[in-house]
Amino acid sequence: MATVVSDTGVGPLLRGWREQRRLSQWELALRADSSARHISFVETGRSRPSEEMVLRLAEHLEVPVRERNALLLAAGYAPRYPESPLDAPRLETLREGIERLLQGYDPYPALVVDGSYTVLAANRGAGLLLAGLPEHLLAPPLNAMRLTLHPEGLAPRIRNLREWRGHLLAQMERQMGLMRSEALRELHAEVAAYPLPPNGEADEPPAEGTDPYIALPLRIEHDGRVLSFVSSISTFNAPMDVTVAELAVEAFLPADPETAAYVRSLG
Known part of the structure; x- marks a missing residue:
């Protein structure tokens, strides 16, 4: 970028x-x-x-x-902040820290993305969400927005797709306000134009008796059951490198005891 x-x-x-x-x-x-x-x-x-x-x-x-x-x-001055490839030697300690962080979230899904939502790393738990997707969506470079909103991706499995899609598009729009990135704008236009799958016209309400969620959940079908996750995004404080500044670690934590128990049983 x-x-x-x-x-x-x-x-x-x-x-x-x-x-x-x-x-x-x-x-x-x-x-x-x-x-x-x-x-x-x-x-x-x-x-x-x-x-x-x-x-x-x-x-x-x-x-x-x-x-x-x-x-x-x-203003006529040299750039102050370098942009190092993630595999650069100077970022070795950072890479090791990220790897430990991803492993720490297992068996719950977690991944690292850059400013254009390219997936740079993921843990084993992320395979829970990505299992069964077509090869053309899993071919590098993986993009989290395409994987989620593409009609052949996760979209048909998401029970509250309208809400989750709106949340993701709004997140991208806020990002575009911070980054003058043509690639990001093209990605937003692409995923916003994806047609909704047949089950995406209306969100399926949670089961009766379900406690209110603490945050908007990702409610996704997996192997005949509906799992609920809330998303947490972490970034680095006071970054001095462009690459580091644009990294984000997103973890999907169970939103209810049933999801937590099921994911732990798989792990």
Whole structure:
């Protein structure tokens, strides 16, 4: 996923991020220990911000690491954050930590995805959800959104597909607001256009007497029974590498005692 650099300079880019965050120039200046006048001069191109100021504004605007590099380039500075392949030697400790984390979730499904939802790693428990899918969906590179929403993927098995599909599409839309990624936009357009399978027109209600879920569950059929999972997503704090910044570990934890007991019996 390439960094997108604007040829209009850093000012309009910063203004775009500020407006997206719904901050006034005065509010941003107060947070960044600057002045509204200076922020205005930067945004209009009348003043060239220092490298330190670009990074400070990016931090207070919660700009993703990849886009901070784009701001630096637009301001005439070198990128600050490297983008290392996940198999790079410098990320060996990270890879080992992720592997231990995935193993720790077993037998419950867990996987690691990048900013475009490409599956980079998964544990054995993930095979519970992916078993029986066609080979063309399981061929590398696997994509979590395609696997879930494709009419030949998990979609026909999901009993609350309308709710879960809406949740995933909204998640992608929020991601697109943070990442200027054409690949992500193309993926969103692709999966949003998938036709609903025959059982996807209406969600099947949970069985009577079921306790309310603590979060929206993924209710999915497996071997003649319905399993319920809630999803938890973990990211890394204060990342200093683009690759690390875009990694997310998603775990599917049992939403009810029956699912927990069944998955443990398989494990």
